[in-house]
Amino acid sequence: MSDRNDLLLEGVVGSVAYGLNTTESDVDYLGIYVEPTRTFLGLHPPTRDRGTRHGRDGADATYHEVGKAMGLILSCNPTVSEILWLDNYTVATDFGAELVSLRSCFLSAQRVRHSYFGYAMAQFRRMLHRRETQGLRDPRLAKHARHTLRLLWQGYELYTTGVLPVRLPDPEPYFDFGRQMMEESGETAAKALIADYEQKFDTAKTALRQCPDEAPLEDFLQRLRRAHLDNW
Structure with a gap:
């Protein structure tokens, strides 16, 4: 289960978000969290396999560490990308809102x-x-x-x-x-x-660039990691 104190973004996704829910549908949550930067400096840094958590007060919920989430969104993974395009969020920190503002940079x-x-x-x-x-x-x-x-x-x-x-x-x-x-x-x-x-x-004529605009995304992630680096 995710520690809600480290969440950057969280919102309702799935059938409820699409308007395809029925009486049998569950409410699904998707979120992005950030690991303390010091955890990347030790013997067992977070990996892609360890960068996902599940569970939210008994609800179906998936949370990806921001590094993993950004990699998946860069690949235009539909299941993860939609977190940046929701109308409403249950959690949205300043960094989370900034990540939403960069959503077009991920696209190709x-x-x-x-x-x-x-x-x-x-x-x-x-x-x-x-x-x-x-x-x-x-x-x-x-x-x-x-x-x-x-x-x-x-x-x-x-x-x-x-x-x-x-x-x-x-x-x-x-x-x-x-x-x-x-x-x-x-x-x-x-x-x-x-x-x-x-x-x-x-x-079709596409409205998208041929390659993602990674420079603003790199800048964002570097600043986020510095902001979550403990004082030595």
């Missing part, structure tokens, strides 16, 4: 396309696997379908506008698509959706 066209399209394809493959192994009545098929469409739409919006809309303007088409996946025609519709978005990405 190729990584956004690769990550969002790749995550959508992973959801698509899980969906097909469930159809084959569990049958059409498995309710998780609908969830995989909703998130396949969500990832494609969000990724395309980010790619073409430079802005990541976390909350969907109208959730109903996503629920409709989820219900369709529980029908025989679902696989054909899903394959057509993937092909359509692949063509849209291929022909």
Whole structure:
């Protein structure tokens, strides 16, 4: 469980943030925390494997150390990147707010396309696997379908506008698509959706730079580490 005193940012993510929650949905939290700089100077510094904590008063919550989080956001990981694009935060320190203000510096066209399209394809493959192994009545098929469409739409919006809309303007088409996946025609519709978005990405003019702007991010992290260095 994360020590809330070291949090930089925390917010509600997942289905509730997207507007895709149902009565069965949990409230998911995502956050970024900072380790004291002295811990990086000892025998057992934090590593990528050790840079994640879980749990928040019994709720589903994931917290990444800021160094790990920034690396994941630089790769345009959709699950972590959305923390910088929320409308509201349950925790936002001055450093956390500054990190949000730098969110566009993390973006690059190729990584956004690769990550969002790749995550959508992973959801698509899980969906097909469930159809084959569990049958059409498995309710998780609908969830995989909703998130396949969500990832494609969000990724395309980010790619073409430079802005990541976390909350969907109208959730109903996503629920409709989820219900369709529980029908025989679902696989054909899903394959057509993937092909359509692949063509849209291929022909779109991106609003993103080709490489991220790392200099402001490096400056931010260096100042943050100095601010959390103990006096000797």
